[in-house]
Amino acid sequence: MKLKQWVQDWFAAWQASHAGSYRTAQSYQGLLQNTILPRLGRYELTELTPPRLKRFFAGLPGGKAKNTYKLLRTILQQGVTAGLLAENPCTPEILGEEALARRKAGPQREQPVFTRAEQEKLLAVCEEELWGNLIRFAFSTGLPQGELLALREEDVDLAASRLTVRNRVARIADEQSKEHKTRLALLPIQPYSVPLPAACKRIVESQLRALRTLQAVDARCNPDHLLFATPDGRPVEANVLREHLALLERRAGVPCLTFSAIRETAIRQALEDGGTDAEVMERLHCKDRQAFLRRYRQK
Known part of the structure; x- marks a missing residue:
């Protein structure tokens, strides 16, 4: 199955279980239509290898790469659950060493605590x-x-x-x-x-x-x-x-x-x-x- 078809199935199921998440749905649609599907939609799920995904994320700015990674990893993990993939190719390592280090370090800013x-x-x-x-x-x-x-x-x-x-x-x-x-x-x-x-x-x-x-x-x-x-x-x-x-x-x-x-x-x-x-x-x-x-x- 191509990623484009799986995304359509996944998004339809997600919307059915998140009827109230209007703004989140808009955000997901934007990332899918403008970032993920134009470059990856034509590939079969099994063709989405870590090296291919690493090249894809290398061309994205930091903020967009982080949000895109979260969404794509979720979508592909559902593919694993459905038996369409043996394992999720969207791993933290594909973000590159700098992004991986930031991710492992956790949030950059601590929440303030009020006396x-x-x-x-x-x-x-x-x-x-x-x-x-x-x-x-x-x-x-x-x-x-x-x-x-x-x-x-x-x-x-x-x-x-x-x-x-x-x-x-x-x-x-x-x-x-x-x-x-x-x-x-x-x-x-x-x-x-x-x-x-x-x-x-x-x-x-x-x-x-x-x-x-x-x-x-x-x-x-x-x-x-x-x-x-x-x-x-x-x-x-x-x-x-x-x-x-x-x-x-x-x-x-x-x-x-x-x-x-x-x-x-x-x-x-x-x-x-x-x-x-x-x-x-x-x-x-x-x-x-x-x-x-x-x-x-x-x-």
């Missing part, structure tokens, strides 16, 4: 209760942005002090729109449960009171019973959140305020507070123990 004083500075400049509650909740739980913004009333068990994460907020293609518009939606994920820190109970109670007040005025607002929603009951947009985080950065004089940095802070703070590896991994839903130990316990 408790910096966290309090950020919270002190939150002029609206929603943003103060959201930021404090994020520092306490370390939840990823999309999953935190998708939390609903039913996901919280105050009596048991547990959170069950079932969804993430994502922007997907609006099938009813003829102009290829998108909309926000809650997409299901593999559910997982984590402890609800004691400090977050008051936040949940505050957000639920705000929800009750809102729905007393208009029962149609916030139909999903989201814990963190806009004043008119809609999910928080990622770009709106970024704007508020940037505003808080400037007000507090604390740079690099992102949810990735908040999660990094939550993990390191939990370890500094004496949490065992098992406790911190369970609380912050860190699934890969070996990766966790390499990142946080290596000397």
Whole structure:
């Protein structure tokens, strides 16, 4: 089978299982149509040898080579699973020695970690209760942005002090729109449960009171019973959140305020507070123990 045909089959299957990943699909299509298929699409899968792929990647700039490598390796690995290839020819070595060294070295930039004083500075400049509650909740739980913004009333068990994460907020293609518009939606994920820190109970109670007040005025607002929603009951947009985080950065004089940095802070703070590896991994839903130990316990 030629790569072009296998890519069509793979991409159709990928889209069927990732209906909400509109922007990722666009990115994949761009790499496939503009980079991969023009030069490699005519070859049989078995003709994609490491030397041929190495020559292909040698002609790509660094940033594009990295993204193309990830996508092509995934596609060819599925070919191995399907029995079309004996082994995946897209190995790290084909990127060249310099790129391989960068890959083995890991990320070039560590995520910033905020001190408790910096966290309090950020919270002190939150002029609206929603943003103060959201930021404090994020520092306490370390939840990823999309999953935190998708939390609903039913996901919280105050009596048991547990959170069950079932969804993430994502922007997907609006099938009813003829102009290829998108909309926000809650997409299901593999559910997982984590402890609800004691400090977050008051936040949940505050957000639920705000929800009750809102729905007393208009029962149609916030139909999903989201814990963190806009004043008119809609999910928080990622770009709106970024704007508020940037505003808080400037007000507090604390740079690099992102949810990735908040999660990094939550993990390191939990370890500094004496949490065992098992406790911190369970609380912050860190699934890969070996990766966790390499990142946080290596000397």
